[in-house]
Amino acid sequence: MRAAVSALDMRRATSLEEALKIIRDEKRMPVAGATDVYVAMNFGTLVPKQFLDIWALDELRTISSRGDTLVIGALTSYTSLIQSQLVADRVPMLVQASRLVGGVQIQNRGTLGGNIANGSPAADGVPVLAAVDAIVVLRSADAERRVSINEYYTGYRQTMMRADELIVAIEISPVEGKQWFRKVGTRAAQAISKVVMAAVRAPSPRIAFGSVAATVVRARETERVLSSGGSIEDAAETLGRELKPIDDVRSTAEYRRRVSVNLLRRFWADTE
Ligand SMILES: Cc1cc2nc3c(=O)[nH]c(=O)nc-3n(C[C@H](O)[C@H](O)[C@H](O)COP(=O)(O)OP(=O)(O)OC[C@H]3O[C@@H](n4cnc5c(N)ncnc54)[C@H](O)[C@@H]3O)c2cc1C
Incomplete structure (x- = not known):
């Protein structure tokens, strides 16, 4: 079933705290770059429901190092990954993979968090994260937990993420080799x-x-x-x-x- 974007029940969060409360209380589905969500709606594999637009949460858009751990915010776009010297120095194959995702428009809108959460076995960013044993950081209104990307998927498009959680970051330890x-x-x-x-x-x-x-x-x-x-x-x-x-x-x-x-x-x- 095709759905006009203007007809969607979409709320917009302006802070992470607000977003986490909304998905806890209203069970809304997060939408980041929408490059997978809108395709799924257009194909009829996703029935329009209540959405929460998290695109404005700039706090999830940073790339930094904490100690020797590389921390990539879930809303980081492929374009930002391609442009990041830190990522190029630490995980050059993530830059390579990002360059091959879609075209420039998709690289500008598509996020690493969305690539993970979407659960597609064909997601190009995920094998990179699996090969470096990345950690997915999940947060709810009440708690934060860390799950290895290699344990995150439980079946076809099935993940360990609960409905009241968001992926907030991806952590990568130094990669030798x-x-x-x-x-x-x-x-x-x-x-x-x-x-x-x-x-x-x-x-x-x-x-x-x-x-x-x-x-x-x-x-x-x-x-x-x-x-x-x-x-x-x-x-x-x-x-x-x-x-x-x-x-x-x-x-x-x-x-x-x-x-x-x-x-x-x-x-x-x-x-x-
Ligand atoms: C033309 C086109 C070409 C593409 N080419 C490629 C390609 O070459 N390689 C590839 O891997 N992919 C490709 N994709 C798929 C898509 O662009 C990527 O998977 C992208 O990373 C999805 O990110 P997004 O922010 O747009 O996700 P969205 O569409 O916003 O969301 C996707 C899913 O993730 C969930 N989600 C998003 N962010 C979070 C979060 N922070 N926490 C919890 N859940 C979240 C949403 O609820 C939804 O279920 C393509 C898509 C299009 C339309």
Whole structure:
């Protein structure tokens, strides 16, 4: 069902405190950049409901370091990620991924918090966060809690976030080792990923994939092979067994498996 934006029941929060009280008391659905929400409404997969516009909450738009932890506010746009020297120094593959999200308009409006909360297994920012073991900071009117991004998803578009919570920030500890990111889609820009991979080459490599399962996944068995000194051929064979992609409108399971294995080999060669 298509819905005119002007006809939506939308409140606008002007502070985080106010936003958290409104979603606790009125159970409104937060809207950040609206790049996923409006598409879902247009496709009829999201029935218009009561919304809360959180776009004005500038306090969720900062990129900073606290001790040696990089802290990215949930409302940080891809454009801000691309322009941040701090992010470029600490997590260059997040800049790479951000450059490949949609076009400039989407990069200006789309937020990292929205990419996480939307729960799509094809979200390009999430494999990066999974490969660096990022922490999602969730806050309600009463409390704050931290959840590893690798435990955040409980199923297809299912997350641990409660209806009275907002994602307020993403925390990333220092990343040791070379970072590597690739997105494979129908074309370079404006395409949803068929396979996306983010990885860190360290004594214990960290390897994450998007678009190959119901959620973004870490390739734990493959990581174990490589960290225990196994060859890249052993790792490639393990990955072929470990990943269980699906056929869908964008690609076949077999194509996704083969591309994933090729990406793993490329990662290993590029980061020697
Ligand atoms: C043309 C087009 C191209 C795109 N290309 C890509 C692409 O290449 N790669 C990619 O990964 N994505 C892409 N997207 C999807 C989208 O732009 C991203 O997922 C974006 O990061 C979503 O952020 P948003 O702020 O717009 O989220 P919104 O649409 O505002 O919200 C999405 C979901 O997250 C929830 N939410 C938002 N912020 C919070 C928060 N702080 N706390 C709790 N819940 C929250 C909302 O309630 C909603 O459920 C594209 C979208 C379009 C329309």
